Amino acid sequence: MPRSLLIISRQSPWSGPGAREALDIVLAGGAFDLPIGLLFLDDGVFQLAANQDARALQQKDLSANLQALPMFGVEDLFVCGDSAAERGLDPKALSLEEAQVLTVGEITALIDRYHQVITL
Amino acid sequence: MKFAIALFSAAHAPSSRRALLFAQAALAGGHEIVRLFFYQDGVHNASGSVVTPQDELDLPRQWRTFVTEHQLDGVVCIAAALRRGVLNEEEAGRYQREAVAVAAPWELSGLGQLHDAVQDADRLICFGGA
Numbered sequence: 001m002p003r004s005l006l007i008i009s010r011q012s013p014w015s016g017p018g019a020r021e022a023l024d025i026v027l028a029g030g031a032f033d034l035p036i037g038l039l040f041l042d043d044g045v046f047q048l049a050a051n052q053d054a055r056a057l058q059q060k061d062l063s064a065n066l067q068a069l070p071m072f073g074v075e076d077l078f079v080c081g082d083s084a085a086e087r088g089l090d091p092k093a094l095s096l097e098e099a100q101v102l103t104v105g106e107i108t109a110l111i112d113r114y115h116q117v118i119t120l
Numbered sequence: 121m122k123f124a125i126a127l128f129s130a131a132h133a134p135s136s137r138r139a140l141l142f143a144q145a146a147l148a149g150g151h152e153i154v155r156l157f158f159y160q161d162g163v164h165n166a167s168g169s170v171v172t173p174q175d176e177l178d179l180p181r182q183w184r185t186f187v188t189e190h191q192l193d194g195v196v197c198i199a200a201a202l203r204r205g206v207l208n209e210e211e212a213g214r215y216q217r218e219a220v221a222v223a224a225p226w227e228l229s230g231l232g233q234l235h236d237a238v239q240d241a242d243r244l245i246c247f248g249g250a
Contacts, residue, residue: 005235010250017203018250021159021160021200024231025234028235034239115238116244117244117246118126118249119250120128120160120250
């Protein structure tokens, strides 16, 4: 049985390459068919804000890559509902419908389920 | 125990120093390091272009000595390194850049090497993440 890996993505999409580089680990894991999960936590939930316009910042849009995650075999997607609510985002209106909304308590249990964790 | 160590912070960050101290302590304690993987700003720790003031710790040099002495598998993420201008001779040639910043004992390779290390190690220890 391959070891499972949870990526906790904590950076907003346009604060630097952090969010994209966290996503790249996830996509690479999906390509190798590894059991991989992705949790959006703290400012990471901004990656799921609807109607972003990356072009205004002369950046490449990240949300299209996020939408493609299930296609790349990454289906274990989670978002911290508390992080979203704290930032004025409606947890039910985020751009990644597949992402399961979790409470802080549920996240503790989630982290316990994975062999290894990387927080970026 | 078999450790994989991932480093995400630049050479001047305290977390990068802690990563080296941890790696040294792991070996001193009789443990194995299956791989060091430098990602994000961590790629700067493999750079031979960093000049540290004389009265400060030259971390890239210390990493280089440590990896060479113990013949460790030191992998620098190629995509993260290209983005930050930390090229080896092969990549500098490929992209027609003059500056070569990284050489042996470091190897530039892909994120598959991180996943491979995660599968191989008992524990993945990360330094300098968010």
